[in-house]
Amino acid sequence: MISSILSRNNLYRLIFSFVLFFAGFVSQSSSGRIDSLMEIVKSVQSPDSLLFEAHFRLAWELKSTRPTQALESGREALRLAEKMGNERRIADALSHIGVIQWQMGNFSMALDYHLEALSIYERIGNDIGIARSNTNIGIIFSDQSHYEKALEYFFRSLGLYEQENHSTGMAAVLNNIGMVYEHQRDYDLAEQYHLRSLELKKTENDEKGMAFSFNNLGLVQQGKNNYEKAMEYFYKSLEIRIQLNDRREIANTSSNLGYLFFLLEDSENSGKYLNQALSYYIDVDDKSGIAKTYNYLGRLYLQEGQLTLARQSFNESLEIAKEIGLNRMVSENYANLAKLMAQLSDYRRAFEYQQNFINSRDSIYNEESRRKIIELQLMYDHEKKESEIQLSRKNEQISLLSTQRDRLLRNFLIAGVVLILISLFLLYNRFLIAKNANVLLENQKDEISKTNQKLLSLNQSLMEQKMKFEELNHQLNISNIKLTESERNLIEINATKDKFFSIISHDLRNPFAAIVSFSRILKRDISNLTAEELKELALELDKSVLKINNLLENLLQWSRTQTGKIRFKPEYIAIHEIVKDNINLFKNNAKEKKIKLVDAVDDNIPVWADKNMTDTVIRNLLSNALKYTDSGGEIVLESKIQDHKVFISVKDNGVGMTEESKAKIFRVDTLHSTYGTMDEKGSGLGLLLCKEFIEKQGGEITFESELGKGSVFTFSLPLENFEENKVHNHRNDKA
Numbered sequence: 099m100i101s102s103i104l105s106r107n108n109l110y111r112l113i114f115s116f117v118l119f120f121a122g123f124v125s126q127s128s129s130g131r132i133d134s135l136m137e138i139v140k141s142v143q144s145p146d147s148l149l150f151e152a153h154f155r156l157a158w159e160l161k162s163t164r165p166t167q168a169l170e171s172g173r174e175a176l177r178l179a180e181k182m183g184n185e186r187r188i189a190d191a192l193s194h195i196g197v198i199q200w201q202m203g204n205f206s207m208a209l210d211y212h213l214e215a216l217s218i219y220e221r222i223g224n225d226i227g228i229a230r231s232n233t234n235i236g237i238i239f240s241d242q243s244h245y246e247k248a249l250e251y252f253f254r255s256l257g258l259y260e261q262e263n264h265s266t267g268m269a270a271v272l273n274n275i276g277m278v279y280e281h282q283r284d285y286d287l288a289e290q291y292h293l294r295s296l297e298l299k300k301t302e303n304d305e306k307g308m309a310f311s312f313n314n315l316g317l318v319q320q321g322k323n324n325y326e327k328a329m330e331y332f333y334k335s336l337e338i339r340i341q342l343n344d345r346r347e348i349a350n351t352s353s354n355l356g357y358l359f360f361l362l363e364d365s366e367n368s369g370k371y372l373n374q375a376l377s378y379y380i381d382v383d384d385k386s387g388i389a390k391t392y393n394y395l396g397r398l399y400l401q402e403g404q405l406t407l408a409r410q411s412f413n414e415s416l417e418i419a420k421e422i423g424l425n426r427m428v429s430e431n432y433a434n435l436a437k438l439m440a441q442l443s444d445y446r447r448a449f450e451y452q453q454n455f456i457n458s459r460d461s462i463y464n465e466e467s468r469r470k471i472i473e474l475q476l477m478y479d480h481e482k483k484e485s486e487i488q489l490s491r492k493n494e495q496i497s498l499l500s501t502q503r504d505r506l507l508r509n510f511l512i513a514g515v516v517l518i519l520i521s522l523f524l525l526y527n528r529f530l531i532a533k534n535a536n537v538l539l540e541n542q543k544d545e546i547s548k549t550n551q552k553l554l555s556l557n558q559s560l561m562e563q564k565m566k567f568e569e570l571n572h573q574l575n576i577s578n579i580k581l582t583e584s585e586r587n588l589i590e591i592n593a594t595k596d597k598f599f600s601i602i603s604h605d606l607r608n609p610f611a612a613i614v615s616f617s618r619i620l621k622r623d624i625s626n627l628t629a630e631e632l633k634e635l636a637l638e639l640d641k642s643v644l645k646i647n648n649l650l651e652n653l654l655q656w657s658r659t660q661t662g663k664i665r666f667k668p669e670y671i672a673i674h675e676i677v678k679d680n681i682n683l684f685k686n687n688a689k690e691k692k693i694k695l696v697d698a699v700d701d702n703i704p705v706w707a708d709k710n711m712t713d714t715v716i717r718n719l720l721s722n723a724l725k726y727t728d729s730g731g732e733i734v735l736e737s738k739i740q741d742h743k744v745f746i747s748v749k750d751n752g753v754g755m756t757e758e759s760k761a762k763i764f765r766v767d768t769l770h771s772t773y774g775t776m777d778e779k780g781s782g783l784g785l786l787l788c789k790e791f792i793e794k795q796g797g798e799i800t801f802e803s804e805l806g807k808g809s810v811f812t813f814s815l816p817l818e819n820f821e822e823n824k825v826h827n828h829r830n831d832k833a
Contacts, residue, residue, distance in 0.1 A: 105362045112378060132159050139171070149189060150178040154194065158626055161198050162346040165383050169198050189218035189227055196234055200241070203385035203422040209238050226267065229258035233271055241386070243426060245278050252278065266307070269298035273310055280318055291317045295828065307346075309338035313351050320358055338464040349378030349387055357394050360401070368398050389427050391417040393434070400438055408438055429458040599792065613639060613646075666794055668819070673744060677735055680716045684724055691775075693727050696734040703737060703744050705815040711791040712815065715799075717785035719748040719811050726777050726809070727752035743814045760803060764789045788813070 138144055138152035153175035160168035172195040179187035196211030212234045236251030237764030252275045259267035276291035292315050299307035316331030320573050338349045356372030359365075379387035396411035412435050419427035436451035551601065620627075627635070675700045688695050705712075723733045727750045736747045753775065755763075763785060792799045792813045803809035 104789055121126070128809075132156065134378045135159065139174075139284065146178050146182055150182070150191075151177065154187075155192060157194050157198065160195075161201055162344050162382055165198055165202050169195065169202070172198055185218050185222050186224060186227070187220075189215045189224070189231075192218070193227070193234065195802065200234070200238060202383055204495050205238050205242060205423065209235065210668070212238065223259050226264060227260055229255040229262070229267055229271075231256070231273060233267070237274060240274065240278050240281065242423075243281070245282055248278050249275065252516065265298050266302055266304060269295045269307055269311075271303065272298070273307070273314060276318070277314055280314065282322060283321065285318050285321045288321075289315065292318060292604055305338050306342055306344065306346045309335045309342070309344070309347060309351075312338070313347070313354065316351075316354060316358075320354075320361070325358060325362060329355070332358065344377050346384055346387070349375045349382070349384065349391075353387065353391050354396065356391075356398075360394065360398050363401055365398060369395075372398065385418050385422050386424065389415045389422070389424055391415075392418070393427060393431060395436075396431075396434055400434065401442075405438060405442055410433070412438065423435075424527070425458065429462060434456055499771075520832050613643065621684060644827055666708050667712070670706055671709050672701075673703050673705050673712070673737070673815070674699050674701045676709070676713050676716055680713070680720050681735070683717065684720055687724055688733070691724065691727070691731075692729045693724060694732045694753075696732060699735050699737040699746065700739075703739070705744050705817060706819045707795050707815045708791075712796060715788045715791050715813060716746070718788050720815075722784060722811075723748050723750040723752065723809075726750065726775060739817065742817050743818055745814045747810055747812040749808070749810040754805040754807050754809055755803040756805055760801075763801065794828065 135156040137148060139156065144152070154172040157168045157172035157175060167551065172191060174190065176191035177197065178504050179191050185242040192211045192215035196208045199205075199208035199211060212231050216228060216231035216235065219231055232251045232255035236255065239251065240243075240248035252271050256268060256275070259271060272291045272295035276288045276295065279285075279288035279291065292311055296308060296311035296315070298304075299311060312331045312335035316328045316335065319325070319328035319331060332351055332355050336348065336355070339347045339351055351377035352371045356368050356370070356375055359368035359371060362368075372391055376388065376391045376395070379391055392411045392415035396408045396415060399405070399408035399411060412431050416428060416431040416435070419425075419431060432451050434453035436448050436455055439445070439448035439451055467716065557640045605822040624632075674697075677697060681697055685695070713813075720733070720735075727733060731751050734747075734749045736749065738745050765786075788811075789799050792815070796816050797809065797814040799813040801809060801811045
């Protein structure tokens with residue numbers, strides 16, 4: 099059986115090494131919480147309530163790794179709680195300090211703190227606090243082998259937790275009850291309570307509690323000599339405790355594993371785990387654990403025949419056990435030392451140790467007997483004293499009642515006289531107070547009235563000033579608006595002037611120069627020119643005159659729009675007729691450039707528009723398309739109806755426009771001249787005129803153009819008179 103257990107041990111050691119590798123990560127997380135709490139306690143500006151919580155939590159975080167520092171934080175938390183006068187927090191701090199003292203092996207001090215905490219919890223009616231204190235007191239009695247007393251406190255705590263349905267507390271108490279039965283060697287009952295505790299901890303996902311249960315189940319199985327099952331439980335516990343970085347409990351489980359390997363006579367693993375446990379116990383200053391582990395090491399060395407090391411270990415365990423009052427551990431060390439000295443043939447010392455063992459064993463028995471006698475005596479004294487107190491109280495009550503009866507009448511008479519005198523005094527005093535108060539109120543009333551008059555006058559003055567300021571501000575805003583409008587008008591007028599002079603000085607000069615040149619040729623060479631040359635010269639002269647005519651027409655129309663002299667006369671017109679007239683107008687020009695004109699405008703579309711303005715728009719758009727379309731190209735005029743409007747498009751596949759040119763379209767301040775495919779000169783005035791005429795008729799004009807692919811200009815006109823429709827609809831509403 100032992101060989102089978104040892105073969106399994108290799109697997110467990112592998113798991114243990116793997117978990118130990120990752121323990122550092124948990125330590126970092128815990129270290130982060132501790133660092134955050136340390137920052138709070140160092141802050142001088144933190145309120146007492148926050149400082150209490152920080153010290154309180156820090157004491158709990160450090161209790162297993164740095165118990166001395168944990169004790170300091172616990173005491174500081176207690177001081178702050180007493181300063182705030184909060185009884186629940188005082189009890190919580192006392193409970194924390196008690197736990198830390200218990201972990202450090204100071205059982206007597208721990209018991210005092212827990213009893214004081216219990217008293218406060220009972221006074222304020224905190225059932226969970228009462229249950230927790232009973233649990234802690236039970237643990238102390240259990241550690242001192244007072245098992246019956248421990249069970250009394252544990253079952254009292256369990257009842258309270260069950261009453262509150264507090265599963266975490268129930269799990270902890272069940273675990274402690276199991277440990278007591280384990281110490282009493284009732285292993286079946288111990289296993290039953292440990293398993294109940296484990297199930298609750300699994301439900302709550304309480305990893306720390308599960309580690310305690312696995313550890314204790316391991317001890318139970320060890321007590322039942324089921325070493326294989328014990329080792330399995332111990333390794334489960336150790337794995338969780340390493341992940342939680344609970345150094346004190348890592349030491350406990352390592353110590354248990356070391357002792358289990360001692361029982362299995364596996365000296366190597368036993369020494370490894372016991373020394374590891376000793377290192378952790380020393381690190382957390384757990385004197386009870388140190389004493390127990392030195393005892394285990396002494397027994398291991400004794401088994402291996404290393405008598406010097408065994409003697410040193412037993413002596414270390416003995417000194418610590420004496421220091422902290424572990425009487426059973428003292429007795430056991432004496433017995434082991436007696437056995438060891440006998441093996442060393444030092445029979446004198448062996449006899450001395452054996453005698454000490456007998457004396458300590460008798461002392462333990464006598465102490466237990468004396469304690470039981472004292473407890474009975476104390477109980478008897480308590481009951482006797484309570485009876486005497488109750489009897490004394492009854493006699494005092496009888497005497498008091500008779501005395502009170504005699505005094506009652508006298509006191510009643512005296513009280514009546516005093517009451518009358520006091521009443522008279524109070525009435526007179528109240529009269530004086532009321533009189534003074536009335537005078538004071540009258541004075542205050544006059545002062546308040548004067549102050550109100552001043553405030554009303556000041557408020558009236560402020561209101562008048564506010565109205566003046568608002569009026570000035572309003573006038574200033576109006577002036578700013580007028581100035582802004584004037585500035586914008588001046589800019590537009592200036593741009594109009596610049597454009598006007600640009601056209602006169604540049605765009606009109608070239609055609610007139612051509613006419614002058616042709617007239618000089620005719621004057622000088624008319625007799626020498628052939629009929630064909632005269633015809634060609636007449637044709638060029640006609641083109642120049644036509645350019646001047648178109649430019650002057652656009653210039654005239656544009657100047658009239660700028661001065662507001664052009665008349666807007668909308669009527670229902672057939673848009674197709676205007677398109678057809680303009681196509682016929684430019685038919686020769688298109689034929690000359692071999693450009694195909696396509697009329698795709700619907701024949702039956704009446705629009706509400708000014709005929710002259712619309713004709714000007716179509717003429718300019720068609721002229722531009724012809725000007726910037728290469729020979730052999732195509733110009734398409736299309737129409738569509740959408741949202742009570744007709745949209746007319748003039749689309750060409752000409753040269754298109756650059757991004758710079760597109761940005762200057764429809765802007766009077768950036769008009770610039772461009773040349774057509776046959777060097778036709780353009781001023782940009784026609785498009786500006788198109789935009790103004792379309793917008794005046796309630797439509798809009800847009801364009802799309804891509805360099806090298808052509809342009810599409812689209813404008814919209816209303817299909818009907820919206821103003822007339824509004825009036826008609828209004829009349830229908832009235833009807």
